[in-house]
Amino acid sequence: METILKVRNVSKSFGGVEANKEVSLEIKSGDIVGLIGPNGSGKSTLFNMICGIQPIDKGEVIFEGKEISKYNVSEIARFGLLRTFQETKIYSKMTCLENMQISYKTPQDTLMSFFSKISQNVIKKSEELLDFVGLYEKRKLKAGDLSFGQQKLLELAMSLINGPKMLILDEPTAGINPTLINGIIDRLKKANEEFNITLFIIEHNMQVIMGLAKKIYCMNHGKILAQGTPEEIKNNKNVINAYLGAV
Amino acid sequence: MKKDLVILLIILLIGITSPFLFPNFVVNLSVVWLFILFSLTWDVQGGQMGYNSFGNIVFYGLGMYTCALVQVGLFFSIGEWTEAGGEKTFLHTIPQYFTGLGVGLIFSSIIPVLSAIIVGLGLLRVRGQYFAIGTLGLGIAAGEIASGIEVIGGGQGMTVPIWPRAAGTTDLRNLVFYYLSFASFLGTFLFLRWIYQTRFGLTLNAIRDDEDKAEAMGIPTMRYKIIGWCISAFFLGISGALMGNMNGYIDPIDGAFTGSTVGLWMIIMALLGGKGTLWGPIIGAVLFYFFKEFFWMQFLGWQYVALGLLVVVVVVFFPEGLMGWLKRKFPEKFGEVVDKERTSGIHLD
């Protein structure tokens, strides 16, 4: 398998506080990779830098062989590297269907295509994906009126509509009731298998991430503390000390 | 499709017949159409895109000046014109007048669009209150600068070429400008109605709801914000040109760059009817016009106090507007329904 994302020696500091110190990692195409670590260990900062929300101080981010750290958020998104947010971000005053439609991009997205009506094809695809996450019957409701968990599902569906190459998820199951969590895990697995999307996930729920990921990175104090399969991570002494605790 | 056609026919019917039904109010009716245009174009930023602009008045004023300057400058020296107070010494012939007006209208749409691009590149990067106050500053600055430039009459303002007597009576003049106003409203309405149904319209809404998300999803938001502003500038420029010609005189601060009257009114009109909808600004503008005329008739001398009170009351107590209120009361009438028609796939809850 080839490498889809390579982070090399990335550093970032905020006014003296080093959020990320020489972080390096590699993600293979088609994998599900987890990122764990205590609060404030620099996970979200790393995500922000990979997707171009914050500029990096030093180092390189290489996506499909291309150095992307100099591009801005929307350009990186158009390369096929998308992210979701910890606190869900959806267009709250638009209906679910509109949320989906605006997320869809045609392969030739020119100025003119922006001034044409939404095609039936897009509507059909939106409905299919809303169905996939179980929101079909709520498609005409305002996205802001959905529950938190449903908004997360909607956000996932929005990310999937363009068939991204890689999806970066910031705590996809945080604040969601346990029954819905299984639904989300199920969708994520399917997205990975059926749509062949590489997933990179920050997650605090150990059960979820151990069951989902093939490889896990653990961060602490802005550095990569350990990496390996879920089994290796579970038994890694450093990880236990820093994060998992004596369980 | 059928519904669209009916609506269009009704608007056309009202627009074409009303000067004959109310022949004494032709000028007022023209102003009503332009007021609707103001609030519709403000709503592109304020309602649909979530950028509350106090500076759209700049495009209106620019259009007003551009048109007048073209009308004069095509045939006479502008400096001599403003110095002489305009029509006292110079008179346009019929062909001169209509060529001037035609060319002036074209330029009065181009110049505001160009300025929208330039200003937008700087100001559309800032959000929220900074954008609001920045555009407020821009509107007032434009008026102050215009009143400092001697060639265009400075603080005295300038006159606009008068309707050539030989072409017809004042009634005919009023009728011509009425139909021009109506046509520019209709153009605005149809254009906005169309773009709100396209991806572009959805993009504006996405920027309003969460601009960071829109960027993260790969939408180049800056481009669409500027295009949105250009659309407003285009129509506002034309409306300014028409208003200038109807008044026959341009005052830099009280006529063209009227940030604290028309510039504020266009916001209140949109709010009153319900911002972020197509019909809200239209209803709001008509309501506001009646309020305004009523205040001028009933409280002359205190009319601006009354209007200020109206502003405060609308903003503080009725910010969602008529359409917003209806939408909240009857969401299902606006298509917000749980639709169980087709249910397959996996269900969660």
Place this chain on the structure above:
Amino acid sequence: MDLMIFTTAPWLNVQAIFDGIMIGAVFSLIAYGMALIWGVMKIINVCQGEYVILGGYITFYLYNTYGINPLYTIPAASLFVFLVSFAIYKLVIVKVIERDLFVSILATFGLSIIIQQLMNTIFGADVEVAQSGLGTEFLFDNMVTVPVTRVFSLIIAVLVAAIVVIFMHYSKLGRAIRATSQNKRAAKVLGVDTDKVYGYTYAINGAICGVAGSLVAMTFTLHPYIGLPYTIRSFMIVITAGLGNFAAIITSGMGLGILEQYADYIIGTQFRIGFVFLLLVFIIIWRSRKLLKKREYLK
């Protein structure tokens, strides 16, 4: 063109800086009031300038009708605007707090129009000034003129600022205001009556504006419609200096004063207001350009 004048007549620089500092002190005072309510109540007060002019008209009225020296009318002007703004708080502002900032901008814009029009009706549309009769000093062989009133106004501005700062740090209400501005919820939990704090904060801002208005009436001119430039100036000073930084507000205010003096010489007084408003636009764009490098936005 006229730029050479600053090298051929070097005293002009001294004059411009002198005037700029004295005017800038008044700007800083008004801006401090704006920063106070912006920070505590999270609203932008567009009728700030109208409060200033209102205070000025109280001074003018007392001076014109009863012949009272403007210097002695400062407490009256301050108290009057204090009461007016407290009433306005109870009637309108209380319903605007905790709503979108745009709502507060629009509502106070509406208020500013009402106040302008009322001042126009009551005091007339003429340009007025209240002479304190303190005369003018001439320095450096008559090269630099210094109206004594302006020196007094500088001193008063500094005094008022000192009083406000001491009040904020040592009085119970002042501490409650500062606590609310730092963390409203925590302050509420700890028993601070935030509604009361808001009311007083807004009224204290009014009192500050009243003092500034008296100084404006003595050193400049009054007119019902010149409030907005003062609002814009304070907004500009606040966004350059930041909300809580008192020293920066003073330096930005004086910097703006000096800049305006130079602008008067260079581009002419007829463009003065235009210059102020354009400067605001440039400062906003400049700030956002700086943030753009960090991929952040001014919001």
